[in-house]
Amino acid sequence: MDWIPVILSLKIAGLSLGIVLLVGIPIAFLMARRDFIGKSIVESLLTLPLVMPPVVTGFILLYLIGRRGLIGTFLYEQFGIQLIFTSGAAVLAAATVAFPLMYQSAKAAFLSVDRKMEEVARTLNANEIKIFVTVTLPAAFPGIISGVVLAFARALGEFGATAMIAGNIPGKTQTIPIAIFFAAESNEIAKAGLYALIISLVTFGLIYGVNHWLKQQT
């Protein structure tokens, strides 16, 4: 039994979760609180990776970060970085498809925060950063946690976009889903089945755990 794909999957999902948190929380907060022209277009774009076939997401990413892609050329010429077919690309693919889940959960959580708590905090001399950290974020915390779990589980299971831009390099980009696909292709049914069992157990455990926790919160 080769554990490398399992460890690699956890690492890649963990890193992509970090990115999704850093980017998703501020964007979700702004989208929940600000109105601007073209907001519904931005909203649709942010949710798009949720409904688009991952292969299409992967194809777009390939176009962007490939050697001749818009971002790929820039990265290579300026910094000598080549993202395509690296674990970095796998992180990017996982982060892209997981982003909408984090974003949607966090936005719903921010929308459900009682604005009067923030207003009271303003009359209690708190600045906006203190209010966000001590009032808004803790009040939205359960929703953000469910976003974290959904995004992590989604990142763990990512296949289509990963296959397009990261490929199947054992030890570098061969995550569990990729390993399952190629094991099944080459008729190693026991190996594929074992990986499938592992990923099913992990994702089930995560979702069950968070549901249980959320129930205790209310």
Add this chain to the structure above:
Amino acid sequence: MLDVAIKKQLPEFLLRVEFKFNNGILVLFGPSGCGKTTLLRCIAGLTSPDWGQISHDNRVLFSSELKVNLKPQQRRIGLMFQDYALFKHMDVEHNILYGAPKGSSLVAKTYPKILELFQLSPLLKRTPGQLSGGEQQRVALARALMAEPKMLLLDEPLSALDGGIRRQLQDELIAVQQIWRIPIVVVTHDWQEAQKLARQIIFMEQGKIKIA
């Protein structure tokens, strides 16, 4: 002295208010939806009037003419919402001390005094969800006072409470005013309560003052 002269267009009518108020307790009396809460929000700085001026002790808080609109944080005005808006994820102690200036010697003196006056010592480790309505009201009032406000605005502070506890808290409000000696504006639509609390009563209807 609080000096208010403002206009603000609301969805259903024009809020147009003008009054001066010195010290003690001012009661804003009128039916629901007559603009009382909006008026409090304008004084606290949470909503901006369309036109006019609000000043307190010769300090301009809002002026459409001078283009002044101080943030709530700069106004030093405490506001208590009808449903108290306590921080649900914090215990009573953290709620009360939220706005207290860090390291102020006044806080060290006021805190025990407030705990005693509102009988809050046994409740400090509880969360707002574990408190009765009257206890929540006391925590909200204590929280507002600990921020050392120069004025207090209370939006229907007692409407969610019944009979005995309500009368007791009315007495406490009067005591608070006498101890802190800051002006308090109270919104209510209970006539008996208005008479008991007020030094000055303003009657409002459809955004306008009837008799002051």
